[in-house]
Amino acid sequence: MAHSGINVLFEGRNLIRLFGGLWTTVEIAAVALVLGLILGVILGVLRTFPNRLLRLVLRLYLEFFRIVPTVVLLFLFYYILPKQLGVNMPANQVATLVFALWTAAEMSDIVRGALISVPKHQRESGMAIGLNRLQLYRYVLIPQAVSLELPATINLVTRVIKTTSLLMLISVMDVINVGQQVVEANNQKYPTGVFWVYGIIFVMYFAIDYPLSWWAKRMDKKRLERANG
């Protein structure tokens, strides 16, 4: 076939453009994850403090980000930041902010869950040898919680990466948006090109997420085996 659809990928700069779009996607996910995971750890620690008002506020923050679908969150920030708060940010930054806040909410719950499942005698022993609260978290609770929470955190990372597919909705030039443009520009010459363009995007996401989720699964399995003796 002279015009086999797969050639659409090698026409001009199409493949380079797709990888450029992927880079935008990865960049936004990476920045959002770094910010979100750090903020999430802080919020998670705060949620184990005895202060009720603080816990309530953070719980409401979590529930808000849990109840509202991410698509809707993106649009909320995209429309409301400039209109109500006068903040004009490019769509890339709006998306980074939304993903970071969302990651922080989810992460806070993971961290909280891990911290409260560290055996009670650990916390009490720490207090008995005279550690203050900061030292208790720094040397006793957080190191133990990290190994408990790692698989869940990796799964969160894969979820954030998958969710970056929504970037195109607020017109970020991510890999899917570029893909759409490539499809539209080459539709005449390569009618089956659409299959290959979305196909390679499918493969790209899979290639990033599969190793991560495989790693998380393996860690979980090992822990289960240990627990079962």
Next chain:
Amino acid sequence: MSSWQIIQQSLPLFEKGFVLTLWLSFLGIIGSIIVGLICSLLKYFRVPVLSQIAAVYVEISRNTPLLVQLFFLYYAFPVFGFKLNAELCGIIGLIFLGGSYMAEGFNGGFDGVAKTQVETGKAIGLSRIQLARYVVFPQGFTLSVPALAANIIFLIKETSIFTVIAIPELTNTALDLIGMYYRSNEYLLVLVIGYAIILIPLSIILTLLEKRVRYGAFGN
């Protein structure tokens, strides 16, 4: 027009979107549970060939975004002559995605049954089928309830992505209205309330259910 009038006039449209979101979610969740259960049983009984196919499906579905899956179904497949309407694509996409999540949920439950339970069952001479029927499944289903509940909430939220293939569900309704009348505050408020009406009571019910079935878990 005041904000209140704007909201009032849009309510009939939102109501339609609301019903459609509920209906598509319902079909998607039922389908996902069926597909997930089948995949999980294939894995549990180590059915040759079919269990490997199920494993590959689970990995592909879990590690790719719904949006890309929908684009594939809606834009790429028609090139080869499979033309489906948007809503059918949406449901198939949601089941394709949800099936693997549900399968993982069931797997987690079955794996979570204490080894002592399985060994005791073997010791009293139960066959593999009996072991599954009387020991592993009753406990495993109970253990998988929290994961299934989380998946149900997740799948309902994922229906918001249907907007990309122009299914007039809640999100699409709001975005359409914003595009026409530029009243983003009002429509976004209704949109968030719409999801809250579905998800807040549902998550409370599911939490209660989780607490209830926890009595059924023993041996752990």
